Amino acid sequence: MARASFIEAIRQAQMEEMQRDERVFIMGEDIVCNVFGTTTGFVDMFGKERVRDTPISENGFIGASAGAAMVGMRPIVDVTISSFLYPAMDQIMSMIAKSRYIYGGQAKLPLVIRSCLFYGNSNAAQHSDRPYAMFMNVPGLKIIVPSDARDMKGLLKAAIRDDDPVLCFEDGNCWSSKMELPEDPDFLIPLGQGEVKREGTDITVVAVAGGVPIALKAAQRLAKEGISLEVIDPRSLVPLDRGLIVKSVRKTGRAIMVDPAHLSCSVASEVSATIVEEAFESLRGPILRVTTPDTHLPFSPAIEKALYPSVDRIVAAAYKLVGADHRIPAQETV
Amino acid sequence: MARASFIEAIRQAQMEEMQRDERVFIMGEDIVCNVFGTTTGFVDMFGKERVRDTPISENGFIGASAGAAMVGMRPIVDVTISSFLYPAMDQIMSMIAKSRYIYGGQAKLPLVIRSCLFYGNSNAAQHSDRPYAMFMNVPGLKIIVPSDARDMKGLLKAAIRDDDPVLCFEDGNCWSSKMELPEDPDFLIPLGQGEVKREGTDITVVAVAGGVPIALKAAQRLAKEGISLEVIDPRSLVPLDRGLIVKSVRKTGRAIMVDPAHLSCSVASEVSATIVEEAFESLRGPILRVTTPDTHLPFSPAIEKALYPSVDRIVAAAYKLVGADHRIPAQETV
Amino acid sequence: MTHQANDLSLEKYRRMLRIREFEAVAEAIHAGGEVPGSLHTYTGQEATGVGACIALRQDDYMVGNHRSHGHPIAKGAALGPLMAELLGKVTGVCKGKGGSMHLSDFSVGSLGETSIVGSGIPVAAGAALGAKLQGTDRVSLCFFGDGASNEGAFHEGLNLASVWKLPAIFLCENNGYAVSTPVSQAVAVADIADRAAAYGMPSAVVDGQDIDAVEAVVTEAVERARTGGGPTLIEAKTYRYAEHAVNMGRVLRDRGAEVDTWRARDPIELYRAKLIAQGVESEALDAIARDAKEAVQEALRFARESAYPDQLDAFDDVFVERLPIPAYLTN
Amino acid sequence: MTHQANDLSLEKYRRMLRIREFEAVAEAIHAGGEVPGSLHTYTGQEATGVGACIALRQDDYMVGNHRSHGHPIAKGAALGPLMAELLGKVTGVCKGKGGSMHLSDFSVGSLGETSIVGSGIPVAAGAALGAKLQGTDRVSLCFFGDGASNEGAFHEGLNLASVWKLPAIFLCENNGYAVSTPVSQAVAVADIADRAAAYGMPSAVVDGQDIDAVEAVVTEAVERARTGGGPTLIEAKTYRYAEHAVNMGRVLRDRGAEVDTWRARDPIELYRAKLIAQGVESEALDAIARDAKEAVQEALRFARESAYPDQLDAFDDVFVERLPIPAYLTN
Ligand SMILES: Cc1ncc(C[n+]2csc(CCOP(=O)(O)OP(=O)(O)O)c2C)c(N)n1
Ligand SMILES: Cc1ncc(C[n+]2csc(CCOP(=O)(O)OP(=O)(O)O)c2C)c(N)n1
Ligand SMILES: [Mg+2]
Ligand SMILES: [Mg+2]
Numbered sequence A, B: 001m002a003r004a005s006f007i008e009a010i011r012q013a014q015m016e017e018m019q020r021d022e023r024v025f026i027m028g029e030d031i032v033c034n035v036f037g038t039t040t041g042f043v044d045m046f047g048k049e050r051v052r053d054t055p056i057s058e059n060g061f062i063g064a065s066a067g068a069a070m071v072g073m074r075p076i077v078d079v080t081i082s083s084f085l086y087p088a089m090d091q092i093m094s095m096i097a098k099s100r101y102i103y104g105g106q107a108k109l110p111l112v113i114r115s116c117l118f119y120g121n122s123n124a125a126q127h128s129d130r131p132y133a134m135f136m137n138v139p140g141l142k143i144i145v146p147s148d149a150r151d152m153k154g155l156l157k158a159a160i161r162d163d164d165p166v167l168c169f170e171d172g173n174c175w176s177s178k179m180e181l182p183e184d185p186d187f188l189i190p191l192g193q194g195e196v197k198r199e200g201t202d203i204t205v206v207a208v209a210g211g212v213p214i215a216l217k218a219a220q221r222l223a224k225e226g227i228s229l230e231v232i233d234p235r236s237l238v239p240l241d242r243g244l245i246v247k248s249v250r251k252t253g254r255a256i257m258v259d260p261a262h263l264s265c266s267v268a269s270e271v272s273a274t275i276v277e278e279a280f281e282s283l284r285g286p287i288l289r290v291t292t293p294d295t296h297l298p299f300s301p302a303i304e305k306a307l308y309p310s311v312d313r314i315v316a317a318a319y320k321l322v323g324a325d326h327r328i329p330a331q332e333t334v
Numbered sequence C, D: 001m002t003h004q005a006n007d008l009s010l011e012k013y014r015r016m017l018r019i020r021e022f023e024a025v026a027e028a029i030h031a032g033g034e035v036p037g038s039l040h041t042y043t044g045q046e047a048t049g050v051g052a053c054i055a056l057r058q059d060d061y062m063v064g065n066h067r068s069h070g071h072p073i074a075k076g077a078a079l080g081p082l083m084a085e086l087l088g089k090v091t092g093v094c095k096g097k098g099g100s101m102h103l104s105d106f107s108v109g110s111l112g113e114t115s116i117v118g119s120g121i122p123v124a125a126g127a128a129l130g131a132k133l134q135g136t137d138r139v140s141l142c143f144f145g146d147g148a149s150n151e152g153a154f155h156e157g158l159n160l161a162s163v164w165k166l167p168a169i170f171l172c173e174n175n176g177y178a179v180s181t182p183v184s185q186a187v188a189v190a191d192i193a194d195r196a197a198a199y200g201m202p203s204a205v206v207d208g209q210d211i212d213a214v215e216a217v218v219t220e221a222v223e224r225a226r227t228g229g230g231p232t233l234i235e236a237k238t239y240r241y242a243e244h245a246v247n248m249g250r251v252l253r254d255r256g257a258e259v260d261t262w263r264a265r266d267p268i269e270l271y272r273a274k275l276i277a278q279g280v281e282s283e284a285l286d287a288i289a290r291d292a293k294e295a296v297q298e299a300l301r302f303a304r305e306s307a308y309p310d311q312l313d314a315f316d317d318v319f320v321e322r323l324p325i326p327a328y329l330t331n
Helices: A006-020 A042-050 A058-070 A082-096 A132-136 A149-161 A211-223 A242-252 A267-278 A301-307 A311-323 B006-020 B042-050 B058-070 B082-096 B132-136 B149-161 B211-223 B242-252 B267-278 B301-307 B311-323 C005-031 C046-053 C070-075 C079-086 C120-133 C152-163 C192-199 C211-226 C249-253 C258-263 C267-277 C282-305 C311-315 D005-031 D046-053 D070-075 D079-086 D120-133 D152-163 D192-199 D211-226 D249-253 D258-263 D267-277 D282-305 D311-315
Strands: A003-005 A024-028 A051-053 A074-081 A112-117 A142-144 A166-171 A178-180 A195-198 A203-207 A229-233 A236-238 A255-262 A287-292 B003-005 B024-028 B051-053 B074-081 B112-117 B142-144 B166-171 B178-180 B195-198 B203-207 B229-233 B236-238 B255-262 B287-292 C061-065 C110-114 C140-145 C168-174 C203-207 C232-237 D061-065 D110-114 D140-145 D168-174 D203-207 D232-237
Touching: A003 A006, A006 A024, A006 A042, A006 A149, A024 A042, A024 A058, A042 A051, A058 A074, A058 A082, A058 C110, A058 C120, A058 C152, A074 A082, A082 A112, A082 B082, A082 C120, A082 C152, A112 A149, A132 A142, A132 A166, A132 A236, A132 A267, A132 B132, A142 A149, A149 A166, A149 A178, A195 A211, A203 A211, A203 A242, A203 A311, A211 A229, A211 A255, A211 A311, A229 A242, A242 A267, A255 A267, A255 A311, A267 A287, A267 B267, A267 B287, A287 A311, A287 B267, A301 D311, B003 B006, B006 B024, B006 B042, B006 B149, B024 B042, B024 B058, B042 B051, B058 B074, B058 B082, B058 D110, B058 D120, B058 D152, B074 B082, B082 B112, B082 D120, B082 D152, B112 B149, B132 B142, B132 B166, B132 B236, B132 B267, B142 B149, B149 B166, B149 B178, B195 B211, B203 B211, B203 B242, B203 B311, B211 B229, B211 B255, B211 B311, B229 B242, B242 B267, B255 B267, B255 B311, B267 B287, B287 B311, B301 C311, C005 C046, C005 C070, C005 C079, C005 C211, C005 C267, C005 C282, C046 C070, C046 C140, C046 C168, C046 C211, C046 C232, C046 C267, C061 C070, C061 C120, C070 C079, C070 C110, C079 C282, C110 C120, C120 C140, C120 C152, C120 C168, C152 C168, C152 C192, C152 D152, C168 C192, C168 C211, C192 C203, C192 C232, C192 D192, C203 C211, C211 C232, C211 C267, C267 C282, D005 D046, D005 D070, D005 D079, D005 D211, D005 D267, D005 D282, D046 D070, D046 D140, D046 D168, D046 D211, D046 D232, D046 D267, D061 D070, D061 D120, D070 D079, D070 D110, D079 D282, D110 D120, D120 D140, D120 D152, D120 D168, D152 D168, D152 D192, D168 D192, D168 D211, D192 D203, D192 D232, D203 D211, D211 D232, D211 D267, D267 D282
Parallel strands: A024 A051, A024 A074, A074 A112, A112 A166, A142 A166, A203 A229, A203 A255, A255 A287, B024 B051, B024 B074, B074 B112, B112 B166, B142 B166, B203 B229, B203 B255, B255 B287, C061 C110, C061 C140, C140 C168, C168 C232, C203 C232, D061 D110, D061 D140, D140 D168, D168 D232, D203 D232
Antiparallel strands: A003 A178, A142 A236, A195 A229, B003 B178, B142 B236, B195 B229
16 A cells, blocks of 8 residues: 555546446546646546547536436546536536436436535635535435545545446545555445544534544644544535434534535534434534635635634634533633 | 515516616516516516516526626516526626625626526426525525515515625415515615514424415414414525524524425524524524425425425424423424 | 338328327316426427437437427337326336426437426437447437527537537427527527537528428438537427417417418428328328327326325435435334 | 827737736746736737727726736736735735736726636626616627637627627637647637627637737727627637646647747737837837836835735625624634
């Protein structure tokens, strides 16, 4: 096993699945030239029929992926930045999410739509979207949000083998994470299984995508102060491992959500609502949401960063929860 | 004052505002022929320049409304059915929601995008969307969801006069509601003010759009059995009157959300998360969500109806809450 | 083509009559309250649908739109599951989940009738891409309306098909209107086929009431597609007799005498006259008409006798595996 | 036009040089770490932007794209607020909220440079609709790339403008590539201007390196638009010298000698030679060049001396009224 980055994990997952299954092909804008490094060497390995540059027509080629899937192919669509999914919502929402159902199971749509969450580096409001939550409100789309290289590889391979459409959101803030990647060509992480990224006893932190590394740092810091966070990464949002989350909150009695998306109708909101619905009797305090507030992301580096979840914000939320409690000695709340 | 329907309320609101302000105009597919009855007589009154049929190009004409607004017009865009908003998400999400911000306040986009929620009558999955929640996860769009004719008139008039873009969702299940409509040309209901539609003491029910009449019926039924529901209609989702909701829950200690949209990342989830965050100490039990489950809406009349919120489901949720409580005599839970 | 020339002619006549009859019955039972939701009839456009589909093999792909009854019948679908679908029965071609706007029979290559205007076009291009990548010689035909040609999906789908030389045929059924909007008000060119110029794509305009003409032009396009020559845009000038959908009478009244003009060139009557002129016995044609009536009645019996889906079926087919059933439905 | 012919020529030269100089400085300070985010330079395309904008009045509207620096300068915007925007300063033309891809100056009719490909086109059509409804004779000009012409927004925007005869000019800056993708791979027609045929719209192809040619063809389109003749699609053949955006060197290397060929027809050099041939003193032109350098340096000083926005400014301009500030930022 060799240490490799998140981007390399994407490359490996795609490569291995394309080697394994001839029906898998990849298309997107400028993937032959390989802007982000996820298709290095692919044209030589697989040829330009299976590594296919598209015109700038997101609705067109995402829709075409649906048609190709319906006749037996297994497309991977690379949409570079998730903000470019909006022009394709017609095909994603009306066709990809609904075709199997509306045709009574006659259609199967094994396809993966990859896009990255590209925020935090002065890309301004039109390029900084983290839109996974809105795809959860329409049934029919599986969604993965890997937070490290190993999960990326295992989840993406599972997504490519999945017979349903899967949206894969790749958090730019996780790109640099390096890990040992399993070389087993059948290394798969099943969709719908969250993971406890760090065990703890005092507070359950449910973190999504780029929220996970931040939550882990906050856990480290708080551990020194005697507060023990259990960090859960659901890894896939559809299906969502509600059981794992509820079980943890039953143990800790407290919960913080960390979600880099905007607050309203976010994954943070959804998980919070699930907890209060299913684990109310265990709760010792409010469930706090650490998200990006409902404003746009400005270009200026002077004012963008403070809008995202941060270690400090998680720490402050943790103090707020344990300060209001008597089991752990109360701390000054921040 | 004369009793008038929800549709008539839309017509009056548009007519009065078009009479009042020359900058207001309306466009959409087949509005001259007036399919739903919201533009009766408009061509004669205002001419075809201001009552404008469009080609079937939702992204094009919704985008055009943004351009017209930026140069000083006040467009109303009629998108008939809300499922047709998906082809226009490019312009709604990237341009209408973000232009003012990205240009640092140079742009003003006073426009209204109207569409109806067209579910419950065998319209099948591609026509039955209730997508307001996803527009809440992107800042920059105000959203109204009137549940009766009076609110419809007052909110739509306020929306047309608002200097920000407003999405207006018109629930088809509210169309038949008839009410006395104020004739005051300045009758406005400010965005961001929810309303207590029925006062009560035991359980707060926060209901959205078509959920409101159902919640009111459930309240009637439960009143006979000694359970008192307080029914709150937020009326606008952005801005959202969180204060009114939290205040009510502080009083009742219990809450049920009624939202005809799908469960995950819904308005129900958002309001639930807000309550547990801000009124935890008042809660006597879990917050229950009565929504459409995360499946598509089938065509078949045999199996569609049971998927929506219903009086029975609200009643069952209420029993579950009060049964778990000691202030009100426990009831058999359903 | 496995048919004899004459067999094929009678098959064309038969399919047109099946559509005509299916629509008549569909309208009647909708009026009688048996069919929920909306209903967009294909009556008047039969020669376009059948003429195009008859030029395809059964294993070729076809995608259509909200005006969905005619296309799968033209492609050779069995009538029972189509009629059962209108009634929302579990034996429906979509198990009762799609209804009138989505009659699609994958077993005959009918890969989806989709009710979001324009949305079938990229999907049809994608089916053609799939066929190409798989190295088959299948082609993909997409029906859409004049109105749909104003959607961005049209532009993107046609451009993609053209630059990738996909085996696709884009068939615009120009019936003069999108709901109430005349083409001339929504499109600034004389023929929608002119739009092929934007994609360097061959194109043709054809009389949509003349089934042989439609067949000929589609056959040529299919040939081109099968042999690697890429896509074609075809515009068939046709007409729907009824209003856009049932219960939208307001829209129809404005059309006045126009309907009569088109009825005078009824595609089925035109073809009948042609066959008789070619020496086919009118008795043979009458027999086909009777058979079509009987087949539709049989389909209706099948549909009526079929069961509705079970409530829990609502949770199938979102994904390949059934969804968990919410507690309130399981007690 | 208020300029004398000669004044106007010098103004054109001046604006091109301001763009060239602005971009040189922008690249340098981006390399130096002063500009965050991405940077797409306009260098090489100056004649297109200036030739088009010089044909407009200041109260006409203009919409552009991610390659956003050249357009507002061409339209006459002051340089200080543009440079300050690159640095994310509060004195930036967008108060530091837009950055390099969104330099838009509403005070000179520059109504938005938008970084979602194709997204400006419907908005520009809408500004034209607004002008028409208001009864003014303003026109609306939209810049977009060859790549953008494959988006559905292009199709819908142009069709709308055509059927409504809006006073719009759609100017495609065909610089040969969309990121790494050559036009020929994404478009199946010889000229993007050919696409006008789909909308019954007049069109023209023009040498984008020849500022007078661009000005002439845009002037004709503006004239048509102002007088109720409807929209025009113009394609300017041009070239960007640099890679798509800074730090995307991989993409550039493949272009080989092509860059040199285009540099040999540098729009500023061509125009300089033409002016000198017309008898303009080279000293006068050198002075303009010096002025441009000085103006850009002055803009840079202004930008550097300006303050960053306040953290709470992040909550302004989502709506007309400031949003409530979240508790974690107010303590
Ligand atoms: C995206 C979208 N917009 C609007 C509608 C509503 N609608 C349904 S059919 C139709 C007209 C379609 O016209 P055309 O494409 O010419 O087909 P025709 O009905 O004439 O066969 C419209 C506007 C829709 N279903 N989808
Ligand atoms: C909808 C969308 N898709 C993709 C992108 C990424 N992107 C930015 S610029 C660009 C190329 C645009 O090419 P063109 O329109 O020719 O303009 P040029 O950069 O050549 O000036 C792409 C693909 C985007 N910003 N928006
Ligand atoms: Mg039509
Ligand atoms: Mg280009």
